[in-house]
Structure formats: C-alpha cells, structure tokens
Amino acid sequence: MARFLNFLRKPRLEKEMSDEMRHHLDLLTAQHIAAGLSPEEARYAALREFGHVEGIKENARDVRGLPWLEAILHDLRDGGRMLRKNPGFSLVTILTLAIGIGATAAIFTVVNSVVLQPLPYREPDRLLALRESYKGKQPFRFTGAGRVTFREWLAQSTSFSSLATAYPWARTITDPGAPVRYYAWRVSTNYFSTLGVQPVLGRTFLPDENSPGKGNVLVISHRLWLGRFNGRPDIIGQQVHIEDQSYTIVGVAPKDFMPEPVVDPAFFVPDPDPIISTDPKVVLFPRYIEVVGRLKPGVTAREASQEISAISARIARLYPATNADWTAYVTSVLEPQIEEVKSFLLLLLAAVGFLLLIACVNVANLLLARASTRTREIAVRCALGASRRRIISQLLCESLMISLLGSALGIVLAYVSVSFLAGHAPLSLPRAQVIAIDGRVLAGCCVLAILTGLGFGLAPALQASKVNPQLALKEQGRGTSAGGRGLSIRRFLVAFEVSLALVLLMAAGLVVRSFAALQQVPLGFQTHTAYLAKNTLPPAHYPTPESQDLFVQRATEKFSAIPGVHSVVFASHYPAFGRNDRAYKIDRHPELDPRNLPYAACFVCTPSFFRALDISLVQGRFLEARDDAKAAPVAVVSRTFAEKYFPGENPIGQSLTLVNPDGASRTIVGVVGDIRDMGPLSERTLQIYVPFSQAPMPNPSLLLRVETSIGTLQPALRRAMDAIDANLPVSIVPQLDFTDFLHETYPTQRFALFLFATFAVVALLLSALGIYGVVAYSVTQRTQEIGIRLALGAQARDILNMIFSQTGRMVGAGMLVGLVVSLLTTRFLKSYLFGIGEYDLVAFIAVPIFLGLAAWLACYLPARRATKVDPMTALRSE
C-alpha cells in the first residue's frame, strides 16, 4: 500500500532522491577539497567514489516503488509510441483483429441470446412442453396436443404440479380506437402461474375465470400496452370491445414475455373450461393446443415422458379411431422454439470462428514480420542491458495493446452488427427480439483479446528475445538468420489462412449457387405492391353464407372505386399465406378410396384472384363474376392437377367434388399455371380454385394490389369500410406486408447467403493481405539477392517466376488442405442447399480459381516491385 502511495507521489520522491544524492556528492567533494585536491579533481574523485548515480537511483527506486508497474507503464508508453510511429501497421492489425472479434462477438451474441439464454420463467428447467406424435406410416412429431389427450393427461398424470394450455386465437379489437385485428392466445387460467410469470401491472387470471360469464378478461402484452394504449398507467380496469363482446383489461404481461418465438401474441384471454365429452368434434379437435407442465419436485423429465406415453397408450385403446397411432413425448420449453435454427446458428458460429482464426493468423503474421524488422532495435536494447524478461514483456505489452484496442473496436463493431442482424434477421429466427450483447459476450471479448494478444504476441516475442546482439548488430539489422526462420513460420501461417479462407469461400460459393437455383424456380405468381388484411365477419352480424357473400361483393365494389387501387380480392387464403387443404373426389375416378381421399390446396376466391396475382391461363377460362350462387358449381384446376387426372384428354368439362363444404359436383371450366404456394422449395402443385360466391366463408382475407403507397390509401379504405360496417378493421397488419413476406419465403437461405458471403469476402481480403504481407516482406529482405541476380543477367520475368513459384507453393499447399477440409465439411451445409449437391462441381472448381486469382494479385503487386530493383542501388546499400 505504502508502495502504491509512493508510486502516486513519484515525481516528488524522485526530486527528493536527486537532492539527497547531490547533497551527498557535494559533501564528498568538500571532504576531498579539505584533503587538498583541486575542486575539479575533488568532484571527479567524489563521482568515482559515489558510483553510477543513475544506477543507484534505479536500485533505490526498485526498493520503494512498484518496479513491475513502472515497467508495464513504461512498456505501454513505448508501445503507444511504436503504434503511433507505424500507423499503417497499427491500423491494419487493429482493424483485422476488430473485424475478427467483432464478427465473432456478433454471431456469438445471436447464439447466446437465442440458444443459450433461458426463457424468462421461474425455474425454466422444470418446465416441459407435452406433445403428441404420430407413429403411423409417416411418423411426425406434432407441436401440440389434442383436447382429449390433454384432458386425460390432466386427469391421470402425477408428474406435474400443474399443466397449462394455450392456443392461437386471432380477433379484432373494435373499441376504443380503430378496429385492428390481432394475433392473440387463449390460455388456461393457470398459464401464467405455471410459467411463473408475474404481470408488470394488475394481475393474471383467477382460477374461476374459465367458467361461463367470468371469462371476459384480458391480459395484454407489453407491446400492445405501449402501442395501442400509449402505455397509460390507468390501463387496468379499462373496457375493450373484441368484436361483439366487452372485456376488462386485468393485467399487462412483462416486456420479455414472448411465449411464441416469432410473432408474439398481443393479448391473452382465458380459455373456457375444457368440455368433458366424447363428442367426436371434441375428440377430433386439431392437435394444436400447446401444453406446458411444471414438474413436481424430484420428478425427472424422463419419468414424466414415460408416464405421458403410457397415458397416451391407454387413450389410444379408448379412442382407436382417432388415437390409434399416436403417442406422446416431452421436450424442454425452449428447445422446440429453437430447434430449427440451432444447427444453423452453430454452423454460423463455426464459420465466424474460422474468420477469427484467419484474423489472428494475420495479426500473428504481421507481428512476426515486425519483430524481425526490429531485430536491430532489440539487439541494441539487449546490449544496453535489458533482460530477456524485459524484452519479452515489452513485446507482449505491445501485442496486448494491439489486441485490447482491436477488441474495443471489435465490441463497437459487434454493437453495430448486432443491431443490424436483429433488425434484418429473418422472420423465422426465433427470439430475435431478445438479441442483445450481454456481460457474457463482453467478458468473452475481453478474454479473447487477452488470449489473442498473448497467444499471437508470445511467439514473435520469444523469437525476438533470442536475438544474439553481437550477430544481429554485425548483420546491420538485416537479421537474415532470424528472418529466415521467421519467414518459414510466416509462410506456414499464410498457407494455413489460405486453407481456412478456402473452406469459408466454398461454403459461401455453395450457398450462392443454391440461392441462384432458388431464384430461378418460377413461383407462378407475382405479388408486387400487394397488401393483405385478415378479416373475420362476426357471426352475429353475418350469420349466413348469403350475408357473407353480400359483404364481399359490396366491399369489392367499394374498394375498387378508390383511385390507386388496382385490384381487390377476397379469398380463403393466398400463396405463402395460410393453407386451406381440402379432400376431393374425381367423378371419373370412383376407385379412389372414400376413407382416404387425396387433399389439394383449395383457394376459395373472388374472380379477380388470378389477375391480381398474375397467374397464367393454360386452357379454358378463369373464374368469372357469372359463377355466382345461382349458377352451376364450377372449379378451375392447376396444370399438374389436370395432367395427373386427365392425361391426354381435355380437362375442360370434366368434374370433381369437394367433400367440404357442399359435396356438390363441380365442372372444370379452366386450367391455370401451377403456383408454388409454399415458396420455391414447395413441391405442392395440386391446386383447385372455387368461386367465393359458391362457397362463402366468414373469414375471407382481403388482398389489395395498389398503384400508390398503401399508407396514403388508408383513410380512403377506412371510409369505404365505414360505409359497409364501421366495426370491421381494414388494418394492414405490418408483418403481413405481402411483398416482404414473399421475400421471406426462403429466409434462412437469404440470411445464410448474406452472412456466409460477408464472412467469405472478409476472409478473402484478410488472406490476400496475409499473402501480400509475406511477399512484400520477403522482397524487401532479398533486395540484395535480387540485385545480384539482375546484375548477373536475370530478366524481370525470371524474378517474377521465382517469387511466384515460392508463393505458389505456399498458396497451393493451403488450397489443397482447404479443399480436403471442404470435402469433409460441406456435408454440414447439406440441409441449407437447394438444387445442388454438397459436392457441387461448379463451386469446387470456381472457388479455388477465384481464390487463386486473388492470391495471384496479392503476390503480383509486391513482386512487380522486386523487378524494379536497380542492381546498383541494391548492391550499394550493403
């Protein structure tokens, strides 16, 4: 402690020490004068007797200061000076490290936030999702459970202290404010307490709020509270109209509560008590109820899993018709949210790890190069008495400084890229909202900085400290002995980074090829400037199919009259937006098994559907306005459909029957082009189109194709809707922007393409830089040798050949290793590739050529300089 104080008081102590020693010297001198020497001689004698003043001071300082701290500060000052003196070197090293560390930190942040962070629930590891899975002919793990199954779990299971349910429920809030349709959840009243989630305002549901007459209560999401309700503090107790019913807001969920990974529900309502019945409708209720259970203390997930499978086996015997081939499984609550992206994210982490490695190799290379140009400086320091430890510590200090500055910049870079990634992450990336840099990432960066600083500074430092001052000084600082070995290490490092870069480039090449293949798949429809709004016609106001059809006709008429609206469509659903598969019979093919009918995508749509989406007509006609409720039932089918059932015949005039809704026989009046309604990866091209008027439904979706921006049309749309029904929303829900959504049809590929391409380009630049550095350095080292060669008659071409053959060996070796590693690793990419194999010949040929060209360029620039060497100057410089 006292030493630390001394350290702080250093300037004063320093002065006192000088004064004291001067005093001592003066007294010595005086003594000598008294003994009869002349003042001058006396002074010399005193100095001789006293000894080396600075040396004594140095020893004295060590006694009372903190010599190591002073040494480090000294080294830091020196290091700072060195960095400022070589701004080019410093900038390149710091930037290289910053890119490596920044990219790694950004990707790790995504992995950390999405995969590693637990969900914000109480003891999340005690929560399990309970699901059903089909073990019949085509086994399939469902993401939910059926009602009956849940009821039996609730009655029979003993592993859980509570079981809660949730399922989606989209509704329109009509008052207060403009009507807007929201995505919401119906949850069991114990849902929040099972998860252990506390509301930020108000309360969650009471146990009896699932009984009739008590269930009109809402817990709203934090986002809805801040958005629609402007975060008003008196929100609890407010009345809200959801379509025809009045609800009371009782609570606001916490901000980080996002039970669904991609679209978070806007509000929650209590689910009515599950009806206990054997009514086939209940039994058949689709298996999409999410069930979550909290394990009783001491019960393991394995035991719970065995128990619910056993219960499912009993249910299967009870309801063989619906549950015969069904069993159940449990999974962690987080796992299902992330399972699709986990392997992809880990793949990205591996890729960015390669990038970091390349960056580190580059920095090591630069440090090695610099250490060998500093041989002379270090030799001088050694000659002046610097210990080996001091030399190593000084060089390490410099490399640590570089790595600390690099990671500081890297962290800034990471913040920028994380906000970019979070903003541009594909819709399918779960938990994208929670992506943020946290302490874990920052700590990781610091550790990384220190490790890279030590790791990549240590080798050059050790090497430099072995310098024999005598030899080094004699060699006029050329340091060919140390440099020669340094160069071979550096060649190895360059070969290493070339191989890493090749692996990254190969991955990027494959993804690019795959993306190009995707882009070439014709979707069969266009969606420019199309917007979508979901509607549900409240049954109280639109009870009959006729009233629903009337609404659609009036709305089509009113909206079409708005200037700027190109076309107005109402349909059951749209390509890439929802699914409506229906069973059908072909009247000519009665042999189709009536219990196992085929399904096709069935679009129930108004006639403008085809023109609005630019679907091509192959034969016959589109649906038209005359195909109304009074006309004969008709249908239009896709080309694949026509070819499958009517090969070599005219499909027009044939008939088919949709089992739902009416079972009427429909005449095929037209054949249209296939569309890939689930995106380019989809192989489903069996499609049937039915006129809306002949099969009305209460929840048609509205599609608008507009000529101006949708924003300027909103007021006119609202006015038009008010003229028909003021309680219905025309909100274009932002995430349902049709154009964007279709861009997101292959989001993972797009995201992968972007990231892999970025990594690959950076890797390419860094390795080119590495090659450039090594060649440039070796050219400088060999100036004399090249001079001699030129003087002896070598041509510029010979010199170029010599340099190229050496660089070529190093790059070639790296590429060879890279190719082998690529062959072994591209299979991990397989599930992200479309239209090409993981050993795609084009990529495997093009990528090495591309990398080779870059390497050639990186080598040519410094090599050309070598040919410009003037033999006379080169030889004279000796």
Add this chain to the structure above:
Amino acid sequence: MPKAKPDLLQGTLDLLILNALQRGPIHGFGISVAIRATSREALRVEQGSLYPALYRLEEQGWIRAEWGVSDNNRKARFYSLTAAGRRQLAVEVSHWEQLSSAINLVLKAT
C-alpha cells in the same frame, strides 16, 4: 574498480545503519562517514547499497526521514530511529552476537 575492502557480510548493512543512527539524526553521507570512521576504515558502505537500504528501512518503518539543515547550511535529509527501529536494532544486535560467537567457536575448534 577493484574493491579495496571486503564486502559487508550479507544482512549486516541494516545493523550498521541502525546502529549509526543511535546517536541521533544524521544524513546519508554522515552515515557512511560514521560507519567508516567507527570501523577505522575497515568497513566501507557503497553508496549503491546505502540509499536503497535507507529507503527500505524507511519503508519498513524502522527509520524516519526529515528535511533539515546540515552543518554547512544546506538542505539535507536527516534519518532517525523510530521506536520500532530501536527494537529492531536490539534484535539485529542479538542476532549478530549469536552469529559471531558461533563463528568464533567454529574457528577456535580448528
């Protein structure tokens, strides 16, 4: 420069300095003169060891330094013993006595 006098036995410098300070505050030069004089030129403290030793002793709290004015009217740093220094001196003296009598015994035995 060859050393005329034998090096001080290790650890004895502290003892000599503490001992020299017994008679009251003196400055660094004074200490070296005092040691040389009282040992009749037999012991000579190198300045290179003296000052680090002084700072170390000061650090340990055995001696205290103050600025004062010397005989020739110059500002000088005077060292004096602290209470702890006095106790330490007693310890060092007894150590030395034990050590030297032991060495004498060994020498006489041969």
